[in-house]
Amino acid sequence: MDGLVQLQKQLVDYTASLFHEGFLDDQFNQLQQLQDESNPDFVVEVVTLFFEDAERLLNELTKTLGQPSTDFKKLDAHVHQLKGSSSSIGAHRVHRICISFRNSCEEQNVEGCLKNLQQVTHEYSLVKSKLETLFRMEQQILAAGG
Amino acid sequence: MEFCNCIDPQMPADDLLVKYQYISDFFIALAYFSIPLELIYFVKKSAVFPYKWVLVQFGAFIVLCGATHLINLWTFVIHSRTVAIVMTTAKVLTAVVSCATALMLVHIIPDLLSVKTRELFLKNKAAELDREMGLIRTQEETGRHVRMLTHEIRSTLHRHTILKTTLVELGRTLGLEECALWMPTRTGLELQLSYTLRQQNPVGYTVPIHLPVIDQVFSSNKAVTISHNCPVARLRPYAGKYMPGSVVAVRVPLLDLSNFQIYDWPEVSTRNYALMVLMLPSDSARQWHVHELELVEVVADQVAVALSHAAILEESMRARDQLMEQNVALDLARREAETAIRARNDFLAVMNHEMRTPMHAVIALSSLLQETDLTAEQRLMVETILKSSNLLATLINDVLDLSRLEDGSLQLEATTFNLHSLFREVLNLIKPVASVKKLSLTPHLASDLPMYAIGDENRLMQTILNVVGNAVKFSKEGCISITAFVAKPESFRDARIPDFLPVPSDSHFYLRVQVKDSGSGINPQDIPKLFTKFAQNQSLTTRNPAGSGLGLAICRRFVNLMEGHIWIESEGIGKGCTATFIVKLGIADRSNELKLPFVPKVPGNPVHGCTHFAGLKVLVMDDNGVSRTVTKGLLMHLGCDVTTASSSEECLGVVSVEHEVVFMEVCTGLDGYELAVRLHEKFTKHQDRPLMVALTGNTKRVTKENCMRVGMDGLILKPISVDKMRGVLSELLERRVLFETV
Numbered sequence: 001m002d003g004l005v006q007l008q009k010q011l012v013d014y015t016a017s018l019f020h021e022g023f024l025d026d027q028f029n030q031l032q033q034l035q036d037e038s039n040p041d042f043v044v045e046v047v048t049l050f051f052e053d054a055e056r057l058l059n060e061l062t063k064t065l066g067q068p069s070t071d072f073k074k075l076d077a078h079v080h081q082l083k084g085s086s087s088s089i090g091a092h093r094v095h096r097i098c099i100s101f102r103n104s105c106e107e108q109n110v111e112g113c114l115k116n117l118q119q120v121t122h123e124y125s126l127v128k129s130k131l132e133t134l135f136r137m138e139q140q141i142l143a144a145g146g
Numbered sequence: 147m148e149f150c151n152c153i154d155p156q157m158p159a160d161d162l163l164v165k166y167q168y169i170s171d172f173f174i175a176l177a178y179f180s181i182p183l184e185l186i187y188f189v190k191k192s193a194v195f196p197y198k199w200v201l202v203q204f205g206a207f208i209v210l211c212g213a214t215h216l217i218n219l220w221t222f223v224i225h226s227r228t229v230a231i232v233m234t235t236a237k238v239l240t241a242v243v244s245c246a247t248a249l250m251l252v253h254i255i256p257d258l259l260s261v262k263t264r265e266l267f268l269k270n271k272a273a274e275l276d277r278e279m280g281l282i283r284t285q286e287e288t289g290r291h292v293r294m295l296t297h298e299i300r301s302t303l304h305r306h307t308i309l310k311t312t313l314v315e316l317g318r319t320l321g322l323e324e325c326a327l328w329m330p331t332r333t334g335l336e337l338q339l340s341y342t343l344r345q346q347n348p349v350g351y352t353v354p355i356h357l358p359v360i361d362q363v364f365s366s367n368k369a370v371t372i373s374h375n376c377p378v379a380r381l382r383p384y385a386g387k388y389m390p391g392s393v394v395a396v397r398v399p400l401l402d403l404s405n406f407q408i409y410d411w412p413e414v415s416t417r418n419y420a421l422m423v424l425m426l427p428s429d430s431a432r433q434w435h436v437h438e439l440e441l442v443e444v445v446a447d448q449v450a451v452a453l454s455h456a457a458i459l460e461e462s463m464r465a466r467d468q469l470m471e472q473n474v475a476l477d478l479a480r481r482e483a484e485t486a487i488r489a490r491n492d493f494l495a496v497m498n499h500e501m502r503t504p505m506h507a508v509i510a511l512s513s514l515l516q517e518t519d520l521t522a523e524q525r526l527m528v529e530t531i532l533k534s535s536n537l538l539a540t541l542i543n544d545v546l547d548l549s550r551l552e553d554g555s556l557q558l559e560a561t562t563f564n565l566h567s568l569f570r571e572v573l574n575l576i577k578p579v580a581s582v583k584k585l586s587l588t589p590h591l592a593s594d595l596p597m598y599a600i601g602d603e604n605r606l607m608q609t610i611l612n613v614v615g616n617a618v619k620f621s622k623e624g625c626i627s628i629t630a631f632v633a634k635p636e637s638f639r640d641a642r643i644p645d646f647l648p649v650p651s652d653s654h655f656y657l658r659v660q661v662k663d664s665g666s667g668i669n670p671q672d673i674p675k676l677f678t679k680f681a682q683n684q685s686l687t688t689r690n691p692a693g694s695g696l697g698l699a700i701c702r703r704f705v706n707l708m709e710g711h712i713w714i715e716s717e718g719i720g721k722g723c724t725a726t727f728i729v730k731l732g733i734a735d736r737s738n739e740l741k742l743p744f745v746p747k748v749p750g751n752p753v754h755g756c757t758h759f760a761g762l763k764v765l766v767m768d769d770n771g772v773s774r775t776v777t778k779g780l781l782m783h784l785g786c787d788v789t790t791a792s793s794s795e796e797c798l799g800v801v802s803v804e805h806e807v808v809f810m811e812v813c814t815g816l817d818g819y820e821l822a823v824r825l826h827e828k829f830t831k832h833q834d835r836p837l838m839v840a841l842t843g844n845t846k847r848v849t850k851e852n853c854m855r856v857g858m859d860g861l862i863l864k865p866i867s868v869d870k871m872r873g874v875l876s877e878l879l880e881r882r883v884l885f886e887t888v
Contacts, residue, residue, distance in 0.1 A: 015514075019507045026510040027865040031776060033517075034783040034868065042779050050772045080813070085772035087843055087865060092503075 027090030057082045076105040093123045178212025210240035288437045291319045305456040313343045323427040369396040369439040391426030396446045401454040508535045563603035592631030600732030612697045621665030633658035662724045668716040762786045767797040768811040794821040805836040812840045822856040860884040
């Protein structure tokens with residue numbers, strides 16, 4: 001029992017830290033609220049969907065920026081998608097960078113775009129690992145009987 | 147002896163005397179004959195001679211005399227009787243004519259004499275006219291000199307040049323030895339030698355202004371001869387042998403700028419004169435002529451005018467320079483102000499985001515906390531935390547919206563809310579603070595106060611809280627009473643609020659709230675300053691360093707937006723103060739407890755699929771997979787039957803009359819708007835058409851306009867929480883329209 005409480009406390013702390021550091025925002029809460037008996041894996045499903053979507057988009061972005069003449073419209077469209085997805089699950093930092101990425105696209109600033117792409121990739125990998133850790137902890141709690 | 151008729155002269159013919167007589171007679175006759183000839187000749191020559199017939203008479207007389215004398219020649223010798231008869235005839239005729247002539251001359255000669263007199267008279271006249279001509283010519287010369295001088299003087303607006311030129315030209319025209327100008331000093335008590343003709347740089351001699359000589363000159367506008375011993379006339383070392391030249395002085399009025407009656411050189415208004423002194427050359431025996439004096443006087447007047455013009459010009463140049471400087475300074479100030487405003491806006495824009503993020507964290511975690519197991523006490527605490535943080539979030543929004551408030555672009559929300567519970571919440575929030583300070587709070591809510599009202603709940607709460615908070619802040623002890631009631635029209639005609647003319651109507655009522663405290667009071671003179679931003683009451687700053695001074699200013703703005711009025715009264719320091727405000731609220735026609743929750747409602751337990759929406763068929767159109775899944779999960783959680791579509795075409799294919807609501811993302815190009823139009827076309831009958839709601843993260847104002855333009859029924863902003871979605875759906879199904887304020 002002690003271990004379970006410990007684990008639960010750890011989870012709460014970890015979640016709190018994620019919010020505090022700005023990785024996640026209120027939207028993530030909303031997602032968690034939607035999870036119930038009729039929909040037990042809702043959050044994991046949505047987040048997995050996000051990972052797939054994001055990875056695909058990041059690939060597209062890298063490819064588009066790799067072209068000799070950058071197609072800013074296409075770039076903007078992809079970033080817009082990523083922004084939408086990240087805001088839907090509450091990946092706050094990713095969302096923020098997407099906003100500034102869009103600005104760079106509007107200004108047609110290749111340098112800025114490259115920088116933004118680097119930032120968003122970095123943030124995405126961070127949030128991915130954090131969320132995976134979170135899910136692992138939840139699994140552990142479930143396994144321990146919580 | 148022979149007897150003949152001849153007459154014998156008495157004397158023998160050969161006598162010497164007779165011979166002489168003979169010759170003389172001959173010559174007389176000659177002369178007598180030639181005179182008329184000469185007369186005729188000259189008369190013919192002359193054009194005018196009025197007495198021709200007198201001449202004829204005279205001529206006849208002379209001719210006859212001549213004839214007589216000629217005939218006399220024959221009488222010296224023995225002559226016949228015929229000769230004697232002829233002689234006698236001639237003599238008789240001559241006698242007649244000469245007598246006639248003599249008589250005539252008596253009449254003629256006076257006339258002739260008067261002709262002479264007239265001639266003399268005319269000669270005199272001619273001489274006089276000559277003299278006058280001379281005079282006129284001199285005057286004309288003078289006039290020319292004056293014009294020339296004036297021209298020289300007025301051809302420049304430079305004071306120094308004007309004066310120098312005057313002296314030089316006067317000196318030249320009048321042939322002066324020395325010419326000087328004495329100007330009054332700044333004090334007005336002395337005259338200082340400012341300009342001279344011959345000396346280049348006059349050393350500053352000064353002469354007191356109230357000498358009798360100077361007064362004499364100043365008192366008349368004529369040029370006055372002065373003695374050369376006078377201090378103003380001692381300009382040059384005395385170099386002549388006999389007599390220094392005659393000196394004349396004239397005043398030069400120095401006009402004030404505002405004084406320009408040139409036809410009426412005011413004796414009274416100009417007090418300031420300068421003195422011009424002119425000296426004729428010594429040893430020249432020249433005297434000042436009248437026309438020269440006149441010249442001097444005229445020049446003096448011209449100089450006065452020219453100087454005034456120069457002074458005006460200087461003044462206007464100075465004014466223009468000043469204006470330019472001011473302009474530059476103003477421009478700088480404006481640019482600085484603009485920079486400051488831009489800096490502030492940038493700051494606000496940045497802080498906007500920075501401040502909201504931690505707020506989200508607090509709100510999020512508090513709501514998370516609510517979901518966990520808590521004791522009742524803990525739950526209460528968490529609720530208060532949540533409420534306070536929501537209030538704080540609103541406050542942050544408002545402070546950062548202050549610029550929008552000032553633009554006037556802030557719009558109040560109009561939702562139905564519970565008035566009584568609003569007051570309860572305010573009291574709950576204030577009670578802890580009040581009890582710490584041992585202040586008692588006494589609320590009085592009138593019995594006719596409606597339960598529900600329509601208005602901006604958050605901002606009304608903020609206003610009440612601010613006012614009550616101030617009462618608590620500035621009271622050290624005692625009690626605070628809060629009264630709220632519906633204001634009656636009679637009470638509106640209040641002397642304290644003269645500009646406030648509320649119009650009662652059936653759909654609105656006026657809420658009047660009065661907060662009375664027994665605290666430190668306010669000096670009545672400071673009351674107007676209370677509502678100005680950032681102005682704090684000086685005596686209280688030491689006790690209340692935390693206040694920013696913004697509260698009352700914001701409150702007033704809100705109250706004004708609610709078409710109301712707020713004022714504070716106090717009888718003085720230490721006598722407490724009363725804050726009152728009246729706001730206009732809508733009358734809620736049904737006891738509708740629903741409101742758009744910016745504050746998430748506190749569910750006791752997580753609600754599993756609200757029965758409200760059981761089986762409600764909705765359609766979600768979003769091309770973003772993640773977003774679509776989240777929205778679907780949200781709606782399913784609320785119990786709806788959700789169909790999804792990832793494009794407009796798919797949506798149009800799937801949609802049917804059974805669908806009640808269609809949520810569509812409008813961010814991606816104009817697909818969403820296009821879809822709305824197509825849906826309008828598809829469902830011609832009003833009741834068949836599903837409600838079309840835009841669900842987007844795009845916060846631009848133009849989005850709302852576009853949605854309304856294509857005939858959509860609503861606009862909701864992502865991200866959306868469960869509770870918000872619940873509220874939205876309810877409102878949508880009731881009201882059939884819902885546009886969130888962007």
